[in-house]
Amino acid sequence: xxxxxQTPSNKVTEKxxxxxxxxxxxxxxxxxxxxxxxxxxxPEFLIxxxxxxxxxxxxxxxxxxxxxxxxxxxxxxxxQRTERGDSAVYLCASSFLGGRxxxxxxxxxxxxxxxx
Amino acid sequence: xxxxTQLDSQVPVFEEAPVELRCNYSSSxxxxxxxxxxxxxxxxxxxxxxLSGSTLVKGINGFEAEFNKSQTSFHLRKPSVHISDTxxxxxxxxxxxxxxNLIFGKGTKLSVKP
Numbered sequence: 156x157x158x159x160x161q162t163p164s165n166k167v168t169e170k171x172x173x174x175x176x177x178x179x180x181x182x183x184x185x186x187x188x189x190x191x192x193x194x195x196x197x198p199e200f201l202i203x204x205x206x207x208x209x210x211x212x213x214x215x216x217x218x219x220x221x222x223x224x225x226x227x228x229x230x231x232x233x234x235q236r237t238e239r240g241d242s243a244v245y246l247c248a249s250s251f252l253g254g255r256x257x258x259x260x261x262x263x264x265x266x267x268x269x270x271x
Numbered sequence: 272x273x274x275x276t277q278l279d280s281q282v283p284v285f286e287e288a289p290v291e292l293r294c295n296y297s298s299s300x301x302x303x304x305x306x307x308x309x310x311x312x313x314x315x316x317x318x319x320x321x322l323s324g325s326t327l328v329k330g331i332n333g334f335e336a337e338f339n340k341s342q343t344s345f346h347l348r349k350p351s352v353h354i355s356d357t358x359x360x361x362x363x364x365x366x367x368x369x370x371x372n373l374i375f376g377k378g379t380k381l382s383v384k385p
Contacts, residue, residue: 159314186371197275197361197375198315211372246315250371257303257322257365260373262315 157181159263161247167269168237176232176266180249187230188260189222190246198246204230237270244268273298275364277376285384286354292347292379294362301367304345306336309359309378318360321345332356357383 160179168174180187186205190198200214204224212222219237224230234241244265250258278293296302306318319330326338336347345362359380363373 188372190373190375195377197277197363197377198373199375200372203372214372248315257320258371259305259317259320260371261317262307264314 159247159249159261161245161263161266163266164264165267165269167271169271170237170239172237172270174234174237174268176234176245176268178230178232178247178249178263180228180230180247181261182228184249184251184261185227186250186252186258186260187224188248188250189230189232190248192244192246192265194243201232234268237268239270242268242270273364273366273374275362275374275376277360277362277379279379280377281380281382283382283384284352287351289350290348290352290356290381292360292362292381294345294347294376296343296345296362296364296374298343298364298366303365303367304336304338305363305365305373306330306334306345306347307361307363307375309361311358315361318347352381352383354383354385356381 162177188203189201192198202222203211207227219235222232246265248260248262250260252258276295304321307315308318321328321338329335359378361378362376
């Protein structure tokens with residue numbers, strides 16, 4: 156079946172602009188995660204959704220970052236007033252259960268964000 | 272704070288040689304352990320995972336890993352590598368009782384040469 160998809164695959168923007176990154180999880184997966192991978196680093200957790208609600212947003216770096224999942228499926232990561240330091244690959248993952256179950260997370264190909 | 276350390280950032284090996292990619296973690300609570308592989312221009316793919324039971328875990332493409340609780344390690348091994356194994360490998364930890372966010376190491380780039 157279809158895996159996790161992310162759009163766009165690449166996004167170039169100017170400092171100060173607003174961007175939206177989209178994630179389509181695997182159908183039926185209740186949990187959705189956003190991670191950020193900077194150059195030479197492993198992915199770092201940003202936020203986790205269980206259904207429509209953000210169960211853990213402790214990884215969001217500041218209030219310029221926000222994410223929604225209004226219908227419990229597609230999620231959008233929103234970044235306001237982008238800064239050059241926001242340049243990274245943004246990864247989305249989904250899993251069937253989430254929560255405290257040691258569930259396999261399936262990752263999308265990522266969106267490469269470049270802030271000029 | 273919990274962390275994952277991958278001791279080697281790059282590992283070059285010749286084709287058909289054995290390889291071990293090292294991973295250590297620090298945690299005072301129970302953990303679940305994962306290895307993911309990232310091929311060039313592709314997303315992360317699960318290689319194998321340890322949840323409970325036998326400490327020796329077998330994964331896809333002939334890889335295996337052994338969970339060692341006393342040494343807090345989860346090293347990845349393959350007895351004979353192929354050119355196609357060239358990729359970046361990430362070790363990750365899921366803390367018991369956490370909300371599900373993985374903690375990743377910085378990755379190890381495996382380069383297999385003919």
